[in-house]
Amino acid sequence: MSTARIHPTASALSSTIKYHLVPNLRPPTNVVVFGGCHSHLKRFRTRRALILAMSSSSFAPPKPIEAIVKASITVPDKLGDCPFCQRVLLTLEEKHLPYDLKLVDLGNKPEWFLKINAEGKVPVVKLDEKWVPDSDVIAQSLEEKYPDPPLRTPPEKASVGSKIFSTFIGFLKSKDPNDGTEQALLNELSSFNDYLKENGPFVNGKEVSAVDLSLGPKLYHLEIALGHYKNWTIPDSLPYVKSYTKAIFSKDSFVKTRALPEDVIAGWRPKVLG
Ligand SMILES: N[C@@H](CCC(=O)N[C@@H](CS)C(=O)NCC(=O)O)C(=O)O
Numbered sequence: 009m010s011t012a013r014i015h016p017t018a019s020a021l022s023s024t025i026k027y028h029l030v031p032n033l034r035p036p037t038n039v040v041v042f043g044g045c046h047s048h049l050k051r052f053r054t055r056r057a058l059i060l061a062m063s064s065s066s067f068a069p070p071k072p073i074e075a076i077v078k079a080s081i082t083v084p085d086k087l088g089d090c091p092f093c094q095r096v097l098l099t100l101e102e103k104h105l106p107y108d109l110k111l112v113d114l115g116n117k118p119e120w121f122l123k124i125n126a127e128g129k130v131p132v133v134k135l136d137e138k139w140v141p142d143s144d145v146i147a148q149s150l151e152e153k154y155p156d157p158p159l160r161t162p163p164e165k166a167s168v169g170s171k172i173f174s175t176f177i178g179f180l181k182s183k184d185p186n187d188g189t190e191q192a193l194l195n196e197l198s199s200f201n202d203y204l205k206e207n208g209p210f211v212n213g214k215e216v217s218a219v220d221l222s223l224g225p226k227l228y229h230l231e232i233a234l235g236h237y238k239n240w241t242i243p244d245s246l247p248y249v250k251s252y253t254k255a256i257f258s259k260d261s262f263v264k265t266r267a268l269p270e271d272v273i274a275g276w277r278p279k280v281l282g
Contacts, residue, residue, distance in 0.1 A: 072107050072108040073100060073107045073108070073133060074107070074110060074133065074134040075093075075096060075097065075100065075107045075108065075109055075110065075131060075132075075133045075134075076112055076121065076125075076130055076131060076132040076133070077090060077097070077110070077111060077112070077130050078090035078111070078112060078114055078130050079112055079113050079114075080111075080268060081113075081115065081271060081274055081275070082268060082271050082274060083268065083270075083271075086111075086268065086271075087109065088111070088267060088275070089229070089267035089268070089271035089272045089274075089275040090130055090131070090267075091173075091226050091228070091229055092130070092142075093130055093131040093143075094224075094225035094265050094266065094267065095131075095221050095222045095224075096131045096133060096143050096146050096147065097109075097261075097265040098224065098225070098261050098262065098265055099146070099147050099150050099151075099159065099218070099221055100150070101260075101261035101264060101265060102157065102159060102216065102221065102261055103154050103157060103159065105150070105154060112130055114128075114130070124139045125141050127141065129142075131143055131146060133149075135149050135150075135153065136153075143222070147159075147218055147221070147222070159216070159221065160217065160218060161211060161212050161218045161219040161220075162212065165211055165212055165217075165219060166218075166219055168200070168203055168211045168219060169196070169203075169211065169223045171196045172193070172200060172223065172226065172227070173226040173230075175189070175192045176193055176226070176229070176233075176234070177279065178192060178193070179193045179238070180233055180234060180237060180238070180276060180279060180280060181279050181280065181282070190240075194243075197242060197246055200246075200248075200249055201246040201247070201248045201249045202248075204248035204249065204251075205248045208248055208252065209248075209251060209252065209255060216256070223256075224253075224256035224257070224262060225266075228253075228257060228262075228267075228272070229272055230242075231253065232269050232272040232273060233276040233280075236269075237273075
């Protein structure tokens with residue numbers, strides 16, 4: 009098993025410090041991870057006192073969340089190309105939660121992993137001492153347990169763009185250029201473009217929410233796999249989809265958790281050939 013420890017981002021730490029120094033700011037809920045003892049924070053009258061206290065054990069950093077994810081098949085000890093794993097990592101990043109990655113070679117699943125999840129699928133995350141599989145369940149559980157910053161997508165918007173991934177796979181696997189799979193994908197992307205034009209730039213408006221963290225990695229796979237195997241790109245006639253992908257792909261959290269293009273290409277090869 010390969011592991012990598014990811015530390016809380018500087019912004020998580022600094023927002024916590026800022027809250028205690030600027031009295032009128034509301035605390036981020038995840039302040040609890042740095043100790044959660046608001047009453048004893050009142051003791052710190054100066055910045056120096058607070059910083060000194062933060063370096064002591066009473067402000068021990070939160071325990072990293074263990075996340076089992078797919079390993080790269082092209083480079084040792086690197087994150088692999090699972091869009092569901094990236095969705096979970098994006099959620100952890102956007103919520104400024106530290107995590108430990110456990111990389112699993114899905115081509116040779118170790119015994120310890122199958123004991124944790126007999127189905128043999130990633131991602132799996134340890135929450136409240138229980139291993140939780142499935143990115144839908146994990147994202148929802150993280151939202152409930154760590155509601156700040158909120159990433160919840162209103163239920164009426166949660167299925168926006170939900171057919172893009174399956175139509176992308178249909179087109180990618182297709183060997184007949186006239187079987188309608190390209191058009192089916194274009195129809196889904198076109199509806200998404202219309203939706204974003206009216207409601208964007210993200211699915212829930214100005215701020216990124218859970219549904220974007222699910223769609224982003226899938227669109228990343230679409231862009232790389234269709235570019236490689238079909239020399240196909242999202243048409244310029246869908247500018248809102250193009251701006252959407254650009255905005256998501258350039259987020260720090262996305263850059264930090266994205267798969268290598270070589271892995272995405274290798275990962276889809278069996279489907280293309282099969
Ligand atoms: N519905 C699951 C799907 C997870 C899934 O299909 N993961 C793939 C990797 S991307 C997997 O673990 N496949 C098992 C295998 O390849 O043996 C979720 O959202 O987490």
